[in-house]
Amino acid sequence: MSGKPSIIFMGSKPASVVALRHIVARGWDVKAVCVSGTVSHPWYPGPNLKEVAEELGLSIYKQAEMPETGPVDLVVSYMFRHLVKPHIAQRATKAAVNFHAAPLPEYGGWGTYNLAILEQKKEFGCTCHHLGEGFDDGPLVKVRRFPIEPEELTGFGLEGLAQAEMLRLFSEIVEMVEQGVELPSIPQPAHEIRYNSLEEFLPMKRIPDDADAETADRYARAFWFPPYEGAYYETNGVRHEVIPVSVRETLGEPLCQDVMQNLNAVLGQ
Numbered sequence: 001m002s003g004k005p006s007i008i009f010m011g012s013k014p015a016s017v018v019a020l021r022h023i024v025a026r027g028w029d030v031k032a033v034c035v036s037g038t039v040s041h042p043w044y045p046g047p048n049l050k051e052v053a054e055e056l057g058l059s060i061y062k063q064a065e066m067p068e069t070g071p072v073d074l075v076v077s078y079m080f081r082h083l084v085k086p087h088i089a090q091r092a093t094k095a096a097v098n099f100h101a102a103p104l105p106e107y108g109g110w111g112t113y114n115l116a117i118l119e120q121k122k123e124f125g126c127t128c129h130h131l132g133e134g135f136d137d138g139p140l141v142k143v144r145r146f147p148i149e150p151e152e153l154t155g156f157g158l159e160g161l162a163q164a165e166m167l168r169l170f171s172e173i174v175e176m177v178e179q180g181v182e183l184p185s186i187p188q189p190a191h192e193i194r195y196n197s198l199e200e201f202l203p204m205k206r207i208p209d210d211a212d213a214e215t216a217d218r219y220a221r222a223f224w225f226p227p228y229e230g231a232y233y234e235t236n237g238v239r240h241e242v243i244p245v246s247v248r249e250t251l252g253e254p255l256c257q258d259v260m261q262n263l264n265a266v267l268g269q
Helices: 013-025 049-055 112-118 155-178 198-205 213-222 245-266
Strands: 006-011 029-035 060-062 072-078 092-100 123-130 140-147 232-235 238-241
Touching: 006 013, 013 029, 013 049, 013 072, 013 155, 029 049, 049 060, 072 155, 092 155, 112 155, 112 198, 112 213, 123 155, 140 155, 213 245
Parallel strands: 006 029, 006 072, 029 060, 072 092
Antiparallel strands: 092 123, 123 140, 232 238
16 A cells, blocks of 8 residues: 555544544544544543544544545544444445444444443453444454453443453554555354344343342442443332442542542642
């Protein structure tokens, strides 16, 4: 390939910021950065994707406002939270791909980290796949898998591991494209595909009434994902959220730090 690839980059969450900086540092021609108009994560420290794109002097759009930029080598959806419109995906002359922070075909859609812990899986992963007609349904480029210890993880902790592995996978795909390697296209086995919608995912947070202590703690860990609602018991229509034993003691540390900072601020210390 002569020159560096051109790309339309679409994303969300902090890892997309790292991925964007990576391709800019490698000299890729970023024709446009597409940010979500409805999904934000203000609780994460540091600049978001839009702010970093502005810092880098890149063109920024919401998907509905994306102008015609002409053909590009790649269209990349990096945890972009909406379906990529066909007229945007079709601008890619080499590939239009999505990076999904879970292994496909078994963990598509919502609640992937949570389900892996609930199901006590010893392995997780992340996926690069070609865009299809729906979410997480296109042919696979590569699945990167890694061992986990589900009895020690929370949903939040597993996301951190998956995000780190997906950046490594992103780097691999970037190098393949730069070297002119044609990206694999492996159909997902239909009988292995599983996709959970948001409507299917949310009720999973309810802890069964007959759950023993181990099961209740597993639910609590699986759905511990601040600032979102965690696992809960429901009594007479009232939800009682459960904090995992493994994180209970650490919760006081930042709270105590805030108290001391506030007290010191009273006298300007």
